[in-house]
Each structure stands twice: as structure tokens, then as C-alpha cells.
Amino acid sequence: MDFVDDACVALLAVRHLRKKRRQRRYSVHPINRNRFTNGQFHTLHITLRENEDKFFAYYRMTPSTFDTLCNNVKNTVSKKNWNIMQRITVQERVAITLRFLATGNSFRSLAFEYRVGVSTVSNIIRETCCAVWNTMVNEFLAEPTEEQWKKISDDFFRNSNFPNCIGALDGKHIRIVKPPHSASLYYNYKHFFSIVLLGLVDSNYCFTAIDVGAYGKSGDSNVFKNSSLFKRIQSNTLNIPEDNIILQTKIKTPMVIVADDAFGCSKHVLRGYSRKNLSVRKRIFNYRLSRARRYVECAFGILANKWRIFHTAINLDPDFVTDVVKAACILHNFVIRKDNHGSHNNDEVQDFQFDNIEPIATGGGSNIALATREKFADYFVSSVGALSWQYDYI
Numbered sequence: 001m002d003f004v005d006d007a008c009v010a011l012l013a014v015r016h017l018r019k020k021r022r023q024r025r026y027s028v029h030p031i032n033r034n035r036f037t038n039g040q041f042h043t044l045h046i047t048l049r050e051n052e053d054k055f056f057a058y059y060r061m062t063p064s065t066f067d068t069l070c071n072n073v074k075n076t077v078s079k080k081n082w083n084i085m086q087r088i089t090v091q092e093r094v095a096i097t098l099r100f101l102a103t104g105n106s107f108r109s110l111a112f113e114y115r116v117g118v119s120t121v122s123n124i125i126r127e128t129c130c131a132v133w134n135t136m137v138n139e140f141l142a143e144p145t146e147e148q149w150k151k152i153s154d155d156f157f158r159n160s161n162f163p164n165c166i167g168a169l170d171g172k173h174i175r176i177v178k179p180p181h182s183a184s185l186y187y188n189y190k191h192f193f194s195i196v197l198l199g200l201v202d203s204n205y206c207f208t209a210i211d212v213g214a215y216g217k218s219g220d221s222n223v224f225k226n227s228s229l230f231k232r233i234q235s236n237t238l239n240i241p242e243d244n245i246i247l248q249t250k251i252k253t254p255m256v257i258v259a260d261d262a263f264g265c266s267k268h269v270l271r272g273y274s275r276k277n278l279s280v281r282k283r284i285f286n287y288r289l290s291r292a293r294r295y296v297e298c299a300f301g302i303l304a305n306k307w308r309i310f311h312t313a314i315n316l317d318p319d320f321v322t323d324v325v326k327a328a329c330i331l332h333n334f335v336i337r338k339d340n341h342g343s344h345n346n347d348e349v350q351d352f353q354f355d356n357i358e359p360i361a362t363g364g365g366s367n368i369a370l371a372t373r374e375k376f377a378d379y380f381v382s383s384v385g386a387l388s389w390q391y392d393y394i
Helices: 002-019 032-038 040-048 052-059 063-077 090-103 107-114 118-140 146-160 220-225 228-234 280-306 318-339 365-383
Strands: 165-175 194-201 207-215 256-258
Touching: 032 040, 040 052, 040 090, 040 107, 052 063, 052 090, 063 090, 063 118, 063 318, 090 107, 090 118, 090 318, 107 118, 118 318, 146 165, 146 280, 165 220, 165 280, 194 220, 194 280, 194 318, 207 220, 207 228, 207 318, 220 228, 256 280, 280 318, 280 365
Parallel strands: 165 256
Antiparallel strands: 165 194, 194 207
């Protein structure tokens, strides 16, 4: 019994030592005391503002856009500190966050560059990402109105010749370091750990709706079915316009979202024909659908190449990663709309001529989706010349 008692006392002593807070040697480390003279923000930021190209390469946005971003989040991220000399300004907080997103550098690396503590960098980045989402989501990722859906449809027709299309849908796996005690929840079919970003994109490469945070093991279709976007579509509460007649035809179709084969086909979600023994008509349809669907692939590419945090395995808690991804999507839309980087000039709508195209009878119930696809297939065949499709449309 004495042996057991001694062991218990020793164990309690060890636990007490572990819980005892280590005494800090410095209130502020001597290296960090030189933040105003050697910190990257105070030595480089002013110089960068004198050259817009270098500023854009460093922060991924122009100086005027940077200032607008700081004004948007200043009421949320600004801190009241009794020591004015050590206060980290809103501009510096935004700069640290943008460099983290733009480079994917570790918190420790950023701490040395900006002469602040590692925990300070972590808190700054998370607070700023949350502030970007909370203060800017209603402006740069708001739910479209019926008129805005029609505008998106017009842009798709103008840019990709796909009528009555209100978005391109796909999922992207955001690579992360395996979270502790997560087993295979985040392990995806590509053989790495991830969370899923589901994005609906317009023809200007801007996100109109996102869903972030699903386990990597989940397929795109399951993520979509569990998302609020799918539920809003199913309940007809997403302000989607009524069925519309395609320009210069008698073909009437629903407004549709184009997607790949991973998604189910429904009234408002359109995917291609399976690639087996395809007729010319089906090949033309698949080609046109791919032209419209490429916008979501390009949007993911622009997102990852601008914010290169997505080129690395993010070593953060999944909830933290979700905050980072949501902020990056907001900033993606913000920069495109403010600086016009990523969007393209719209060409005039091609003036196709059609001869006596009659409406196709629609099926009822579960056949609506298939009937919609057949309508689009007939429209695309009619809009292509008798010979040109062999080289230009396949």
C-alpha cells in the first residue's frame, strides 16, 4: 500500500508541474520590440504603395482595394490597447492575413517577419478572416435576386452560348493536415486529407454560393444534397426565374445549373450524357455543357493561384480552415469586382437563325430532368451549321 501511495503522490506532483504555468521571461521579446524599425509592415508597406504592380504582387490587390478592405473590417478587428506604442493597427492586421493567404507561410515564419508573437499571428488571422466574412458576405456573396439570376443567365449566353444557365457547380478538396483523432473522416478518394468547398460560379468567375467544411470522404453529390443551396432549390425559395423561351426559338426550358457527372440530374441541375456510344447530337450537347461548366474550374484555379495557401496542406484545425476558405472566397469576389482581375470582356450574343423549331413535349414528374436535357440537346444541334460541328463543336 505504501508503494501505491508513493506512486499516487508522484503522479499528482507531475500533473501539478504540467499544469503550472511557465513563467514568462519577457513581457515582449527583445526581437519583437523592434517591430517599428525592423518589422516587414513598417519597412516595406510604405515603399510598396509607391509601386502599384509590386503592391498587387505582394498583397494580391491594388492599394485602393486594400484601403477599402481595411475600412470594411476596421470596426471588427481594431483593438483598444493601453500601450499605444505596441498597438497593432488594422492595416497591419490585414497585411498579415493577406500574406498568410497569399503565401501559405507558417505562423512562426510570419511572426519573425512582422516581429510579433506566434499566438498573436494566429489570433490576428482568425479574427480578420471572421471579420471579412461577417462584414462583407452580404455585399460580395449575397443571395441573388430574380433579376440578378436573369443577368447571370444573359452573361452565360453571351460568354459561352449556353442559354438559361444560372451557374456552374462543382466541388474542390482543400488539402489539410490530418486532424487528431479524425480517423478516415477527412481522407478523400484522391488519397489525401481535406475538407470540401462546394462552389456555384457565374460566368465572370465569381462565387454566387458556397458550402464549406464537409468531410473529405464525402462525394460532391452528397455534399450538395446536404447543403442549404440544394434545399433552397428543392423548396423553390431561391428566387430562380420561371421557365424561359430560348432567344429566337420556340424552345422553353427551366433555368439550370450545369454540373459534371458526379451530380444528379434534376429540373434545375443539368449534367452531360454518359460517355458511351454517344450520337452526334449528344456529343454536341456535352461539348456545349463543358464550355459552360469550365467557369467553375477556372474560378477554383484563380482562387488557388491568387491565394496560394491552397497549394499547401493547411496545418490548422478544420474549423479554422473553414474560416480561412470562407474569407478567401469573399476576397476572391472582392478583388475581381474591384480590380477586374479574373473577369473578361463580354462579346456580343451570337445571332443564330432557326427555322421552325417546335417545342418538345415535356415528361412529368421524374422525367422533367431528362426532358430538359433533350430540349437543350435539340437546341444545340439546331444552332450549329450542318458541317461546322465536325471541327468546331466536338
